[in-house]
Amino acid sequence: MAKLPTVAIIGRPNVGKSTLFNRLVGKKLALVDDLPGVTRDRREGDAHLLGLDFRVIDTAGYEDMDAVTLPGRMRQQTEAAVRQADVALFLIDARAGIVPLDEEIARWLRGSDTPVILVANKAEGRAGETGVLESLSLGFGDPVQLSAEHGEGVADLFEALLPHLDGKAEDEPEEDExxxxxxxxxxxxxxxxxxxxxxxxxxxxxxxxxxxxxxxxxxxxxxxxxxxxxxxxxxxxxxxxxxxxxxxxxxxxxxxxxxxxxxxxxxxxxxxxxxxxxxxxxxxxxxxxxxxxxxxxxxxxxxxxxxxxxxxxxxxxxxxxxxxxxxxxxxxxxxxxxxxxxxxxxxxxxxxxxxxxxSRRVGTGELNRWFERAIEANPPPAPGGKRIKLRYLTQAKTRPPGFVLFGTRVDQLPDSYQRYLVNGIRRDLGFGAVPVRLTLRAPKNPFGRS
Known part of the structure; x- marks a missing residue:
């Protein structure tokens, strides 16, 4: 029997990893509870998703603890699972938004050789919109939005997994391209x-x-x-x-x-x-x-x-x-x-x-250091006396390079200023004369401060 490709599910405690694991294997093999840290050992099962077969690994919630402690040993098991996997699903809780531990996991994953697909769980309804937008700052592009509990978004997950898992002998995966x-x-x-x-x-x-x-x-x-x-x-x-x-x-x-x-x-x-x-x-x-x-x-x-x-x-x-x-x-x-x-x-x-x-990708740190210098040299205008505040810039994709700019009142940012940023990205960050996409996004939370 041919060896199935492997998918590891990674994320901080209580973001829904075991719920997604159970959804993919079609049965409740992993314990699920609202209490964080229920899963400790790696649990594996055969998954079947819209005709795509693979081995899925449910990992313990990643915690930044010393290796001699139980959480630290659990983290080592999680890291080993990611090293063995063909692709990792990095789960975040869209309703809770991005927390420092998510950023810590993202830094570790960016240094890994394993391809990463960002997944925003609990994204159903308006409650998850802000978390989905915030997740772009992690540097893995647009997340797959789903609800592991209700089974929503599995078709999008299938499309994201397909290039990494299907027909590897005949079709080059996206990462190889x-x-x-x-x-x-x-x-x-x-x-x-x-x-x-x-x-x-x-x-x-x-x-x-x-x-x-x-x-x-x-x-x-x-x-x-x-x-x-x-x-x-x-x-x-x-x-x-x-x-x-x-x-x-x-x-x-x-x-x-x-x-x-x-x-x-x-x-x-x-x-x-x-x-x-x-x-x-x-x-x-x-x-x-x-x-x-x-x-x-x-x-x-x-x-x-x-x-x-x-x-x-x-x-x-x-x-x-x-x-x-x-x-x-x-x-x-x-x-x-x-x-x-x-x-x-x-x-x-x-x-x-x-x-x-x-195909170039710029690290988030380098990109935002450049961004800070760019807005210091040429601050955004203040139409009607109200200042446009530009918060941060992230590269969402490559081939062609695409960037997302977050801030308040960005819908009023003039085209000329957008061209200033795009031209600077090309000139200063090594993109040359290739098409560069810039998308503007503002928090949709009606109670958010502007």
Whole structure:
């Protein structure tokens, strides 16, 4: 019988770990009581969740005690369970909100090699809303919201667990995809006749022209596994996107549609321009939509070996990109020749660097030290004489990087100030010219002080 993947449930005492354990195994194997510390030893059981089978471990409530004491020995058992697990479910009590022990557990888990899924238990109703918002400060992204007692939110838990547990031999888990050693998923898009097919063939070192589809049949983008200087690349080929069209407008629509289909599979997108034609409106539309989808973008001027007035052309395209792409300034602009191969190595090097920035995560401490300096250098405005108080900033996700800003009256924070923060994050924290998302959140507790 195949060994099942393992899930450990971790959290401070009395957040509902044993209740969730019982819910997952389908029977009351673990004792449950309102008294904290009922569970001491690790308890294991076979879980079945919407067709997903795994081994689940119920751990003792994590307490910061000396190792010679009983709570300290219980904590050691909990730490051992997490080390053995494929993924850990970090439970917090959404109704109680975040307490110092939750923050202590979060610091320990961030230093662990085990992937962590944050779970906000007891999240049903309005009573748990504040705790859910506070949990973002722990640095594990948006929590899975559920009620272990009532069985609400198990579908969301299934979706969070699936990448870590299902089909590990065939499908790379999400954590592996974020590894710098994982294949770079690179899509090459652009208008017809920009030279995509020639560039793909030059990269692969063989004539592998993808012919267009039969009339009326939509073609999926094709992934070609390839190695460049010992590094793995999964090339998303859109070379065959051309379709017969009598009207130029229709051809452009098909061009954009196929390019965006390739974007769905990519991490970094290379927008290939024809240097003999410069930057056209349709190129900007494609670039803008790539950034709106949250993908990292690199622009490459092809046919550079036959371009006229090269310096003037380069500067003109760069200025037009900065002006036309309001989301991101300073998108990398490269020059290549698919015909001769010149510039391809530099293009791929920049593509890997761009993915690193797109996947970057900044520690909460470093992020908030930067945040304090940013608001000290340029305090937020006070519309109507009422001060906007910005409390803290946390990175909720990567790929693309997303940040959540907490404070009072943040709904009145001007767009210009939000751009100031986003531009500073890119400039000072190593994100470069990748799309950065900033979400504003204020406490929803009607009795909270503003």
């Amino acid at each position: 974020e590894s710098p050693d994982a294949p770079l998923k690179l899509a090459i898009v652009g208008r017809p006749n920009a030279g995509k097919s020639t560039l793909v063939n030059r990269m692969l070192g063989e004539d592998r022209m993808i012919t267009g589809p039969e009339a009326g049949i939509t073609r999926d983008s094709i992934a070609i596994d390839w190695e460049w200087q010992g590094r793995q690349v999964r090339l998303i080929d859109t070379a065959g996107m051309r379709k017969r069209a009598k009207v130029q407008e229709k051809l452009e629509r098909l061009s954009v549609a196929d390019a965006m289909h390739a974007v769905d599979f990519a991490e970094v997108v290379v927008l290939l321009l024809d240097a003999t034609r410069g930057l056209e409106v349709q190129d900007l539309k494609i670039a803008s939509r790539v950034l709106d989808e949250g993908r990292a973008l690199v622009v490459a001027l092809n046919k550079w070996d036959v371009a006229e007035n090269a310096s003037k052309l380069f500067n003109g395209v760069k200025a037009a990109l900065d002006e036309g792409l309001s989301q991101v300034k300073g998108v990398p602009l490269m020059t290549v020749s698919a015909a001769t191969g010149k510039g391809i190595d530099q293009l791929l090097e920049v593509a890997f660097e761009t993915r690193d920035a797109w």
